[in-house]
Amino acid sequence: MQNPLISILTPFKNTNKFLYDCIESIQNQTYTNWELLIIDDSSTDNSYQIVHEFTKHDKRIKLFKNPGEGIIEALRFALKKSSGIYITRMDSDDIMTPNKLEALLNNLQKHGKKHLATGLVSYFSEDGINDGYRNYETWLNQLTRTGNNYSEIYKECVIPSPCWMVHKNDLFAADAFNPNDYPEDYDLAFRFYKQQLKVIPCNQVLHHWRDYSTRTSRTHEHYAQNYFLEIKLKYFLELDFDTSKQLVIWGAGFKGKTIAKLLIERQVDFIWICNNPKKIGKHIYGQELYSYTYLTELKQTQCIITVANKQSQKTIRSFFENKNKIATTDYFFFC
Template identity: 60%
Template sequence: MKQPLVSILIPFKNTELFLKECLDSIVQQEYQNWEVQAVDDASTDDSYKIVSKYAEKDPRFNVLKNSGNGIIEALRTGFKECKGELITRMDSDDIMAPDKLGTLLELLLNSGKGHVAVGQVKYFSHRGISDGYARYEQWLNKLTAEGNNYSEIYKECAIPSPCWMVFKEDLLQCGAFEPNRYPEDYDLTFRYYENGLTCIPCQKVLHYWRDYDTRTSRTSEHYAANYFLDIKLHYFLKLEYDPTRPLVIWGAGNKGKTIAKTLLEKKIDFKWICDNPKKINKDIYGIKLDHYRILNHLQDAQNIITVANEKEQETIKSFFTVLNKTPMKDYFFFC
């Protein structure tokens, strides 16, 4: 197997408790032709000192100060210094499986450009993993095992930010870290999808995702639900929406209302449906909610589903199956 240089981007901020374990897992990789571009995003603890000690001992580590502010700027700062033919990311509080780099690299070299290698993930925590994270892990790994990550991309981020690898050339084609759009990992996943990068199936757990109370995804406003919904609608309107077809929102909860409000602001016509007897015929934002069975007579509609209950989602899928409708063409689950 060829042994090209792999560049590992690691933005970090105040993760001194976990950095050594993270960096040691990189040093202990079975594949050794790598470099680390570690970017300090204004840490106030000893994180910068810890990474600097690794850089003093091992020239493969390069530690930088963020030229801007926030994780997107940190990724840009590090990416400018990347010398590798292949690019991957790592979170400074997580752990790599020993065969992570080698496995992703082999998958990518065997498949060639135009692909993204993705590994399975496992959450760990000193207090145990919540049911929500366990379900997300199971969902994500099932998609990754089959290489079908884009098939449910409007539900949630379908590629884990610290467990992918691409050719640098392909990353540049996708816009790398240029957009100022959060969550940045979800936005990049959509750009892989938009540019036609094929996900390579992977059966292995390659990344251990640490969960704790002060993890950025738990504390930063940039990872709040409204940011995820903004990205979903942005890319739906850009990549999927066909103004010659009727547009339908199914569900009148918070997500349904947020989408409806945005579409009204954009002056995009839509019909609004639900299966809740208390809401049918109700007027919200000047739009009357119809019974979902209007879809039996509505020709060639595009449907955004905002119903979160998993049992109800299965019922909705069955309904669309009877109507010979296709997921990711005729209907899109937004949760």
Template identity: 55%
Template sequence: MVNSLVSILIPFKDVEDYLEECLNSIQNQTYKNWEVIAVNDGSVDNSLAIATKFATLDKRFKVLSNDESGIITALRKAYKHCKGEYISRMDADDHMTPDRIQIMLHSLIDNGKGSLAVGKVKYFSKHGVNDGYDRYEKWLNNLTKTGTNFQEIYKECVIPSPCWMVHKSDFDNCGAFTPDRYPEDYDLAFRFYEKELTCIPCTSTLHYWRDYDNRTSRTSEHYAQNYFLDIKLHYFLKLEYQSTNAIVVWGAGKKGKKIANTLVQKKIPFHWVCDNPKKIGKDIYGVQLKHFSILKDIKNSKTIITVANEEEQLSIHSFFTELNNTSAKDYFFFC
């Protein structure tokens, strides 16, 4: 019978309204051999007292305090003190289904090392879930049910930060929580991708993701769009680009200009294309915008697409199909 120890790492700060529900959902897991390493990241409300109460009554809960400040250092401390053979994360303001740990653990054991367990997620909010989160949930769950998460990693974070599990040796191989790069969950997803972990398909909803006005992902500057673009470009240049490639940036909106300006600052040559007649021929950052049809004559190209409109994205897909180019190999959607 499987009885491996699973470590669940939880940084928390000022979540007194939600923490008890979160910890109860872990205590009610069908799989019992787990430990929670909860790290207080400077709470000024009643969160620490709530966590301490659980640790007093159930020795599987351990509560520590962050020596520094911020979610990355809190996660590092939690990981340093965990003892599990398998590692998972949890957000202190969410809750998990009773069978989450059991399903994830068994899928990892069945698939062996080099695998990453994920689960479908469900957003909830007392004010109702907005359209953006609803679309993200559907997009993410469609990837998760087939295990194809990494095919669209440059669009958005494809691994739900509070709903994954991995073998400890694989986690160490991916660098654990070593980098200081934000958003830390997106950076970790890229490192899972870089080390070629295989996402295990999952059709079960395992995590309930709470949305509210002062959630960290809404309020912290570390989760602003420019941070996401910086991570995308960092890993694109590291993992996809070679000196023999010709980089093409498709789109001259805000994101396209941000990426183009960064490439200029890095002194990396690129072609810049769009389909807007008002922008074609313009010189921006010393680079002339051209019609996208020039891609037919550019050999060995890697194209970054910053066009967000879904109908236009379908047309772009069709254009590259005619060129016999492959998505996530020859062209990459950055939004």
């Protein structure tokens, strides 16, 4: 099929300031055989009316109200209503580059099923982009250029939530948006990883990602760091944990303590190490903290690293490389 239908899943809630730019960027796509499943998630502004006006002039835009509550149920409902062979997601406050759908589709048609198409992203904001988001953009785009996204999946979300496309069968195989696990974009990235969908490298900026103070990822409790740690550990234990090896946590800051507490709750044994002399020999949650040099006495280990300092991470990586340990097999950076 030369011109397959693409279904675009787009929840929205109180984004009346941005909907015109978003929808017009979709209408301006070089690839025109698409349908927009756009779901109102209980907006209290005039967002619904704005989208409704668009539907009068463009039958490809299909407007619904969310029968449930929240972004995941909106996405699930949109997927249920979709008719396309290929599925992508769009955020109602962002902007597509004109060739986005065409570029993603071409890559998927070239490589076939069991592949994931994505593209480079560019943040923009009326107030300027802070260093955190700019660093994330740089890091994410470096991974996407090589298609090596999964190599750092335990750090942060390695697939940009509004800039991917897959064959519908692959999305169903991943059991996307089910159950209600937040953050939903990070959960979906792990599901793609679990299904071993290969990321297709891309060198083009295909999505403009808007940042502003009331953006959901900034304000909603489900996007807090403790949820990130829970979802990381959940998938690590399911997908990468080798029970024949001794599990080790490196780091005793907030993230290290959170991971330790979660492992204790799950009754998973571990050894806890750090390189902070003030903490070595102390007990936290009944667990003694050892010096990182204790690793040299252990033969078969897997290490979760929760040290956030970038220079310390380089030192830790060198430590493992000198011992011929393999990243994402023997050690995993969780930050």
